Amino acid sequence: MTTIQSVELRGITKRFPGVLANDNISFDVRAGEIHALLGENGAGKSTLMKILYGLYKPDAGEILINGQPIRIKSPTDALRQGIGMVHQHFQLVPPFTVAENVALGLASSREPLTDLDVVSQRLRELSEQYGLRVDPNALVWQLAVGQQQRVEILKALYRDAALLILDEPTAVLVPQEVDELFVTLRKLTDTGHSLIFISHKLHEVMAISDRVTVLRDGRVAGTVATQDTTQKDLARMMVGRDVVTVWDKPECPSEMAVLRVEKLSALNDKGLPAVKNLSLSVCANEILGVAGVSGNGQRELAETIVGLRRATSGSVKVLNNEMTNHAPAAMIAAGVAFIPEERMTMGVIRDFTVQENAILETHADPGLADGVLLNFGKIQKHATRLVREYDVKTPTLDTPVKSLSGGNIQKLIMARELTRQPKLLIAAQPTRGVDIGASEYIHKRLIQERGRGTAILLISEDLDEVLALADRIAVMYEGEIVGIVEPNTPVDELGLMMAGATKGKSEK
Amino acid sequence: MKNFDFSRLNPIIVPLIAGGLGLLVGALMLLALGANPLEAYAAMMQGAFGSTNSLANTMVKACPLLFVGVGTCIAYRCGVINIGGEGQLVIGALFATAVALTFQDAPAWFLVPAGLFAGFVGGAFWGGIAGVLKVKFNVNEVLSTIMLNSIAGFIMTFLLTGVLIDPTTADKAIKIPQTQRLPAASDLWRWVPTSFHGGILLGVVIAALIYVLLWRTTIGYRIRAVGFNPKAARYAGIAVQRYQLLAFLLSGALAGLGGAVELYGVTPHRLFSEGGTISFTSNAGFNGIVAALFGSLHPLGTIPASFLFGALLVGANSLQRTVQVPSAFVITLDGLIVVFVVASQIWAQKRSVKRVDEARASVVKAETT
Structure with a gap:
């Protein structure tokens, strides 16, 4: 292993059109240390690391390794200097074995033949040394996500990386796997490796790092030793203001709740827990907003x-x-x-016409069908009414939905769902990717619907939308509700909760 | 009609042009074989349409294609693929044989409906196997239906050399794998002296009924919803797997009915086999799929498409006889037309995607102005 005593970034500045992603950032990591890089989405963490890994070129600033200024022009350069990166999205070839993936792009010791036996042998040694249990002959597509991550780490170690950048490594792992990962990371630092641990999860940063650098809006908000700080301090540095107060307006009384979810758990498509023991309830005439960074189990909850x-x-x-x-x-x-x-893939059938989509759930209702025969006269009348009432812009009722704009498709879905006069409406990201006009219209309709007495669960990652519409806001983080607050809560505080800041508190 | 949108005729025109191009390449091959293409195609036309008899023969050939083709349409519209027409034809015919041989003395008014219904049930059973495998165990239906074709063929040969064998040949040294001639009461109505039989009319009626089922009923709406987007269908409360299974059952049932019709309607009115091959179907289980494609996977389009393919099959035979080209040419011509038609379908699909994009652009433009 090439030894890296220290890596230092000095005054790194990176500008994208309209955004100052990194503003005069200085950051350093030493041998045997885990240095966490903490910040909200968009704070500049990824940009900084991509500069260090040679994917971006900084506009200003320099990188020093062991005190010597160097230039890193590409990931190959970075690897040569002993810098490896474990991406959040794995860079593996699924049909290949672990050994083949590791050997990919490296010269064989006996060209032109492969030396997979040599690679496997070395992999076994590395696995043994760092507790990264993986069978070199296993096919990558058959491995669990946690194991694939181990392959990524092994890949970097095999290439003699002395400094490892881990980009949100825990995002894809279940808790037990996180524990195993942390054991491995400790072994790595014990053998003199340096680690940069990117995360926006405060409790993980507290658990694993030696030092923390907090980024906010492209600048360094501070660098502290982990043992001298608290979650609360870090949270304050992340957002630049004091931490949240959880509002204790009583849950809506159970006899009035239209929807009552109790201790609900569910898995995501990968079979990992996505909704964890979650409880909430929504009353008639109420909009409960569920705020949260997407991917925290909202889709699975709905x-x-x-x-x-x-x-x-x-x-x-x-x-x-x-x-x-x-x-x-x-x-x-x-x-x-x-x-x-998933408006386009679940909300409508793209190849069906506007008229056909308008009757997706109700096509067998007596008002639209006579027994088993569809009544096209009534269907047409029904669709005409929906299109007019909800201002869906479409050339004709026989136009396939796929030729409408996103906003008009959403209005059509909304029309179809609301015309059933539901008792409970679950609206997931109702205005995402929708133009402003349609967006406002949808908001207006949601408020009208609440006035009619519907209980509405509004799931949205658009905080402004949640703040504007919701009577109560539940913040969802990692499959749990971390707190329920009133809608006059400042955005910054909500943002913090969305990063899991009050998690410890709500668990008490 | 002054604003008639001619693009609506595309589903008819495009396959016709594609078929014509296939014939054109065939003409080049005929030239290479030293035959006069004009003479050859004239013989083909004559053979397919030249007389009442040849026209009837064309329709008789088209009949099983129509049944299989309409079944193919149902499966396709539900988003599943049924390549098992061949096996379903065979099992349908076996069921119909069983009925005819069990009730040898029954009158026609009982035997014909009972036998056709048995064929319907047999095909549904055979298609249903692939359906259950798909729905319950996620077995790829292309593989399962193809394999079920072989299984059906071997079952038929096994039965034809065993319990179903014609008793008059059973004792002879050379056992012909065929049944006895079925009782005359099971024969479908025939327009004597031509070979035209009532099953052809039944096929046309069934195609129309399936059109109504798919586009005019709630069941058909659900089948098509599942076919276009199972995720959205599930969201809308439709039991996706139940409709996929239904599509397999119906698709197989129509092929099975086609097998029964072929058996009861066409001379020699008996089930027969040649070694391991399913000569009884003369490939109708596959040609029917092509006819459905030729008919834009629409039950009504499948009616003329089957007719054209029937004409091709009958006409190609007389072409071969008249201009003396190798018999392989007939199969080649058949294959050429299939290739062109399938390619034209893909081309039309891509084109429609492009047209949708253009339409969307124009809608967006209209909104913003």
């Missing part, structure tokens, strides 16, 4: 409530009827409407 995803435990009650794991058809019959996050 899908579990409406019966599209299996709840592994817990219960969903609609109007005091037990409806956990009921089929979507039963939820629709019970008066539950759903505006899905």
